[in-house]
């Protein structure tokens with residue numbers, strides 16, 4: 096296991112950086128292009144392990160994907176032209192690959208089996224299997240059909256559209272049901288309590304699909320084919336930018352510009368939270384690229400204060416809680432994070448991982464079943480910490496070390512899941 100020592104950033108962070116492509120948009124671009132029947136170029140695709148799991152999966156289903164090192168060119172097989180894979184497909188660490196593909200494969204006439212790494216093998220799949228089974232899909236897995244390996248058996252009849260009220264906030268579950276809805280008879284509707292990321296809805300619309308959103312209900316009608324755009328431009332990932340938003344805020348004398356960050360409002364909970372805490376972030380050059388809003392973010396150091404973070408905003412910042420913890424530890428006063436129980440079923444139990452690892456660097460953090468209580472006005476001491484093989488824990492620990500007295504992180508290379516350039520970017524900014 097690779098261990099990494101991060102040193103304190105004593106002179107602040109400085110420079111202009113670009114952020115790699117958005118993970119969620121990259122996954123969907125490969126899947127939807129693979130289901131269309133005209134070539135699609137994907138610009139700024141995220142070359143990280145999770146998205147490469149989706150590439151491998153679509154290749155295993157017969158989709159032709161060329162990579163010239165700059166762009167991907169995808170020649171899809173059409174909605175009904177995927178091949179039966181010759182082998183078991185490995186979804187690696189990627190929940191998005193597995194859950195969205197289960198939706199797509201529920202409508203196919205062949206058998207597919209998925210496996211994955213130790214973390215993915217433990218993550219709950221019942222949440223997608225329940226609605227897909229209600230639509231007529233036939234899916235079996237280990238431990239009474241809930242865990243990997245999971246097999247999608249060809250359904251005997253065409254799927255039927257359902258109305259599904261989501262029991263939890265999850266863009267992956269929403270997307271799996273909507274994608275199965277492409278193949279189902281009648282209308283499929285998903286009802287969300289709080290809006291989760293809407294990249295599936297936006298991109299399917301750009302592919303000519305009849306999909307509408309009204310008052311938290313997203314409805315999709317089946318399609319005969321997808322009408323792909325010739326090009327998809329993937330915006331920079333705000334979930335990756337979040338580490339620098341916090342790092343440049345909490346490390347004194349910092350002044351950085353982060354170029355080309357996606358600011359889709361279903362993803363900008365981190366900007367709202369940091370603004371409420373007193374950050375100094377300026378949005379410049381707001382524009383739209385490939386159907387997604389994008390801006391450059393100018394971040395300067397600022398003194399923060401604690402706030403209460405409630406359940407309604409959690410889906411808009413669900414991946415940013417580990418790095419928000421760093422901001423809260425260094426802020427004035429107390430921060431509470433509530434309604435974040437979904438963190439317990441991410442790549443690690445993130446509430447537990449945060450408490451255990453940040454507990455080595457400070458004693459500011461207390462565990463709650465659905466979140467955290469963080470006493471501010473704290474500082475980080477040096478410690479040896481563990482990533483729990485979770486990329487977002489590793490990157491949050493690295494920012495804590497850079498803003499404190501340094502940190503040693505074991506299992507540090509898991510950043511390759513979403514941000515392979517993370518450590519070199521940190522050195523570049525120092």
Ligand code: S3P
Nearest residue numbers: 119191264265266267268413414
């Ligand atoms: C994602 C949705 C979120 C997020 C994950 C990516 C997506 O997961 O945590 O990193 O691309 O749809 P949930 O749907 O489990 O909340």
